[in-house]
Amino acid sequence: MATLLNVRNKVLKGGKHYLTSDYKTRNESRGTHNGMDLIGPNGVDDIVAIEKGTVTYTGYDASGGYWISIATNGIEHRYFHLQKNSIKVKKGENVTKGEVIARMGATGNATGNNLHFAIYKNGYVDPKPYLMNENPFNTTEEDAYTTFVRELQVSIGANVDGIAGPETLSKTPTISTSTGWNHKAVRPLQIYLQALGYNLGSKGVDGKFGKDMKACIKQYQKDIGLAPKYQDGVVTSKMYTWKHLLKLN
Ligand SMILES: [Zn+2]
Known part of the structure; x- marks a missing residue:
C-alpha cells in the first residue's frame, strides 16, 4: 500500500510523493533495501534534484538501471531506475534544487515504474530526513x-x-x-x-x-x-x- 508523504524537499516534479517501499523494509538479492521507492499520483513523473549539487555519476547497472548521483557537501543523493535516454545532466555539471534531471522509469531490477531514492554518506543511510527536514544538506x-x-x-x-x-x-x-x-x-x-x-x-x-x-x-x-x-x-x-x-x- 502506498503512503502519501508530506515532503519538504521534493524529488518528484509533481510534488506528491507516494511511498511504496520504505528504507530497510525488505531484502533484495544485493542486500537490505537501501533507499525509498516513490511514485507520483499519476504513475510516471519527472525527477528533480532534491538539492543543488554537482553530478558525480550517470550510468547504468543491472540492479539500479539508469541512475544518477549528485553530491552536495559530500552527501550523495542518488536516483535509480530512470527511464532510458531521459537523463538530462552530465557528470561534473552543477544542478540547482528542483531542476529536472531525468524521468521515472523501470530500468534495472525494478518491479514497475518507480524512483528508488537513496542517500549515500559513507554508506547508505535513511533518506527520509532528507525529504522531510529543512536544509538537510547543511548547505549554508x-x-x-x-x-x-x-x-x-x-x-x-x-x-x-x-x-x-x-x-x-x-x-x-x-x-x-x-x-x-x-x-x-x-x-x-x-x-x-x-x-x-x-x-x-x-x-x-x-x-x-x-x-x-x-x-x-x-x-x-x-x-x-x-x-x-x-x-x-x-x-x-x-x-x-x-x-x-x-x-x-
Ligand atoms: Zn527500491
Whole structure:
C-alpha cells in the first residue's frame, strides 16, 4: 500500500510523493533495501534534484538501471531506475534544487515504474530526513565552513575543534599538482570549494589535486583579490590561500 508523504524537499516534479517501499523494509538479492521507492499520483513523473549539487555519476547497472548521483557537501543523493535516454545532466555539471534531471522509469531490477531514492554518506543511510527536514544538506556557507575546518583539522593532525587558529594554519600542507596532490586535506578542501559554488571539473570530489583543481584554486585566488603573480593554483600558507580559506586573513 502506498503512503502519501508530506515532503519538504521534493524529488518528484509533481510534488506528491507516494511511498511504496520504505528504507530497510525488505531484502533484495544485493542486500537490505537501501533507499525509498516513490511514485507520483499519476504513475510516471519527472525527477528533480532534491538539492543543488554537482553530478558525480550517470550510468547504468543491472540492479539500479539508469541512475544518477549528485553530491552536495559530500552527501550523495542518488536516483535509480530512470527511464532510458531521459537523463538530462552530465557528470561534473552543477544542478540547482528542483531542476529536472531525468524521468521515472523501470530500468534495472525494478518491479514497475518507480524512483528508488537513496542517500549515500559513507554508506547508505535513511533518506527520509532528507525529504522531510529543512536544509538537510547543511548547505549554508557557515555550516560548510565549520565542517571544512573540522575535516581539515582531522586530515592534518591538528586539534579538532572546528575553530581555525594559528595552530591549524601552521599544520596546513602545501598542495599543488606536484606536491601533496593526494594529501588527505584535498578532499575537505574540494567539498568546501564546491559548497562555495566552485566547479571542481568532471572528477568532482575525488581527493586528488589535478589540473581541474589547479584551475579552481586559480579562480579562487583571483576572486579573493590576490595579485596576478600569486594566482598560481598552489595552496600554501605563505601566499595566503590557506589563510583566506580558513578566514584568518
Ligand atoms: Zn527500491
